[in-house]
Amino acid sequence: xxxxxxxxxxxxxxxxxxxxxxxxxxxxxxxxxxxxxxxxxxxxxxxxxxxxxxxxxxxxxxxxxxxxxxxxxxxxxxxxxxxxxxxxxxxxxxxxxxxxxxxxxxxxxxxxxxxxxxxxxxxxxxxxxxxxxxxxxxxxxxxxxxxxxxxxxxxxxxxxxxxxxxxxxxxxxxxxxxxxxxxxxxxxxxxxxxxxxxxxxxxxxxxx
Numbered sequence: 001x002x003x004x005x006x007x008x009x010x011x012x013x014x015x016x017x018x019x020x021x022x023x024x025x026x027x028x029x030x031x032x033x034x035x036x037x038x039x040x041x042x043x044x045x046x047x048x049x050x051x052x053x054x055x056x057x058x059x060x061x062x063x064x065x066x067x068x069x070x071x072x073x074x075x076x077x078x079x080x081x082x083x084x085x086x087x088x089x090x091x092x093x094x095x096x097x098x099x100x101x102x103x104x105x106x107x108x109x110x111x112x113x114x115x116x117x118x119x120x121x122x123x124x125x126x127x128x129x130x131x132x133x134x135x136x137x138x139x140x141x142x143x144x145x146x147x148x149x150x151x152x153x154x155x156x157x158x159x160x161x162x163x164x165x166x167x168x169x170x171x172x173x174x175x176x177x178x179x180x181x182x183x184x185x186x187x188x189x190x191x192x193x194x195x196x197x198x199x200x201x202x203x204x205x206x207x208x
Contacts (some may be wrong), residue, residue: 011037027078036081049137049146053153056133059086060126063107066090066098067114106133127157 015037022028042054062080069076080087086100093099100107109129116122134150141147 009041011041032081040082047145047149050149052137053134053149055084057130058082059084059104060110060130062087062090063098063100063110064114064126067111071114124161127161131157 012034015034019030022033023030036058039054039058043051043058045051045054058081062082063086065079066076069079077091080090086104089100089103090098097107097111101111106129113122113125113129116125131154134153138144138147138150
């Protein structure tokens with residue numbers, strides 16, 4: 001593989017160096033290996049919300065994969081990627097939910113998604129879950145770097161769905177733009193201050 005290792009992040013350089021050694025190994029898939037390497041790299045981001053986002057994405061993949069593997073009678077350990085508390089619980093518990101619901105509330109939602117037979121609807125539910133998580137993390141940070149990052153993640157989701165359904169994708173995008181124009185999600189305390197400022201200004205005007 002012709003790859004300048006000095007132009008890219010360390011995980012990509014390592015992947016490129018080891019590609020020829022791994023490509024013929026049974027059970028090794030380049031796409032999976034690259035995705036895991038990226039997640040592990042991204043989870044080291046000093047921004048807590050961004051780091052949590054990528055760990056959440058990894059956990060979602062592992063939880064859904066583990067549940068499907070168990071349902072199909074496959075060896076769960078063959079399909080789990082990475083090492084963290086979630087993977088440890090998956091690999092060391094035989095309960096239906098791997099005891100994850102005791103510590104991670106969102107696993108209950110993922111269990112319902114697994115039971116969905118329609119693959120397209122299942123993917124939409126996964127993205128809807130991620131979308132909601134992003135909203136919850138940035139509700140009080142409307143003008144922060146976290147909000148910008150969340151917006152980028154949402155645009156990536158929309159781009160993926162637009163490729164499958166262009167008309168629906170454009171419609172959703174327009175709706176988001178209109179929402180941004182008409183109503184920024186400003187915390188209530190700021191709205192109260194804004195109303196007070198207007199009232200005070202009107203009072204001063206009347207006094208004159």
